[in-house]
Amino acid sequence: MGYDFTIDDVTFLRSDSGRSALAYADSLVLQPDTMLADIGNLSRRFPEHQAALVETVTCRRKAVGKLRHPDRLLLTADALQQATAFQVAEHRAAEIADRYPDATVHDVTCSIGADLAALTAAEGIAGAIGSDLDVVRLAMAAHNVPAATLARADALTPTSNADVVIADPARRSGGRRSFRIEDTEPPLLEVLAVYAGRPLVVKSAPGVDYRLLRDRYGFAGEVQLVSLNGGVREACLWSQPSPGVRRRATVIRTAGTSFEITDAADDAADVDDAGTWILDPDGAVIRAGLVRHFAQAHGLWQLDPQIAYLSGEELPPGExxxxxxxxxxxxxxxxxxxxxxxxxxxxxxxxxxxxxxxxxxxxxxxxxxxxxxxxxxxxxxxxxxxxxxxxxxxxx
Structure with missing residues (x-):
């Protein structure tokens, strides 16, 4: 669960004294074999904020590679775990800018500001608004993304006329990760209902049952499965789909060939015996149900119509x-x-x-x-x- 920050902790960490204290805390090892001694050291120097210092430095170290400039951020363990990796957040921000040029975007569950940071940095987005009910995370967001406009507000109460709304309902129940539609806060179905008719982008768990969303609850938008360096990170729900598209796989590779494929592509892939190569498509392609589309696009075929393994005489770039x-x-x-x-x-x-x-x-x-x-x-x-x-x- 991590340390439960107070607003006084955040105020201190944002001050000159807090920045100096963080620099000192970062000079400590803060590993299991030194933790007791390090905490004792911090308790003598900063008796009211030692826990906040330890948690902040520990989270910053864990955020390396996931968030930009983690050494400057204020964050909690839970917020870090929920935060969008910067490569994914920046890809989404660029796509919003492309779909909705010069839009103002409101992140109604902004937390510590991971998505807000990408929105404020994206070319083509006119402005970014962030809101959250958690005053501590909102204060952290104010530190992390000073260019954003921030307000305390309930995500289920529309508070702006922004051109685009984005939301990231918390996907945890009782401290455990959950993929069930009903186990989000705020409830996913309520978010979709409250902003019905407006351009809405909702980040969901990669294992969300998007077929159930369509079949039982009538979601008519586009489902985008996103992977980063081989790991499926999220299912993103777009209320306004691209023409002819209902499912899309976005494969982001920081060192390699990134690509997208949609269900608008040809899926007439063959089934045949193994050729020179066998490959296992990226998880985003599999979860989006686009294995045949991917195969056909690259001259591959399936070994069995029910199994995701593909075969071919050549490997596609990056595979x-x-x-x-x-x-x-x-x-x-x-x-x-x-x-x-x-x-x-x-x-x-x-x-x-x-x-x-x-x-x-x-x-x-x-x-x-x-x-x-x-x-x-x-x-x-x-x-x-x-x-x-x-x-x-x-x-x-």
């Missing part, structure tokens, strides 16, 4: 795949024998469509060779199959 050496019917005994013959000592195991724990299988194989290989285990129809491959590589 990681396994070059096939041979295909066998699935048998743990045969796999162990063949890997021994190939002198395999290090094995990457990837599985789809078969109930199998890769780590337990690896232990049972008792590999002793010097060669690095991979095995792709799946099913084709009702039959289990395995592809022994060269170790995974990424196409530049």
């Amino acid at each position: 990681r795949g396994w070059r096939v050496i041979e295909q066998l019917g699935f048998s743990e005994k045969n796999l162990k024998r063949r890997l021994a013959e190939l002198e395999c000592g290090t094995l990457e195991i990837t599985v789809r469509g078969i109930d199998l724990d890769p780590d337990r299988l690896r232990k049972r194989l008792k590999l002793k060779g010097s060669r690095s290989l991979a095995v792709v285990i799946t099913r084709i129809g009702r039959a289990g199959v395995m592809f022994i491959c060269e170790s995974g590589v990424r196409q530049s």
Whole structure:
């Protein structure tokens, strides 16, 4: 849960004395083996704010790579966990600017200002407003994003005439991550209802049941699944979809080829035997139900119509795949024998469509060779199959 900041803590941290205290706290190790001594040191120097100092420095260190300029930010552990990674926030801000030129954007659940920072920095956005009910997080946002206009307000009570509204309902229930539609605060369905008819962008959990949103609750907008460097980060709901688009996958890679694909693309991919390569599409593509669209766009095909593995003679730019050496019917005994013959000592195991724990299988194989290989285990129809491959590589 983290330390429960007070408004007095935030006022102190924003002061000259607070900045000096933070610099001193940051000079300490603040690791488990030094924590008691470090806290004692801070308690003697800053007896009323030692906990706030420890929490702020610890959160800043954890925020490296996720938020821009974390050494300047005020934040809480919960807010950091919920905050949008800056690469995703900046991509969304740029898209809002492209869809709604010169718009004023109101973040009605601004928290510490992670999305606000991207909005205020984006070219083409006329202004950014942030509001929240939490006075502590609002004070932190005022420090973190001084260019934004801020107000204390309930997200379910419209308080501006902004051209675009964005919201990020908290996705936690009882301290645990939840993907259920009803387990958000404010409730997702109420957010959609309150701002019905207005341009609305809602950040949701990547596992949100967007099909249920459509089928039971009538959501008619666009669902965008977003991944960052291989991890699916969120499902973003756009109340006003792009023409002809209901589902979209946005794949962001900080060192590689980023791309988007939508359900407006051709999905007439074939099903065939394995070619030179096997690849597992990005999680955003899979969760958006766009595997066939992605395959068709890159001259690939499916091994089985119900399984996400794709195959082809070449890897698309930026994609990681396994070059096939041979295909066998699935048998743990045969796999162990063949890997021994190939002198395999290090094995990457990837599985789809078969109930199998890769780590337990690896232990049972008792590999002793010097060669690095991979095995792709799946099913084709009702039959289990395995592809022994060269170790995974990424196409530049």
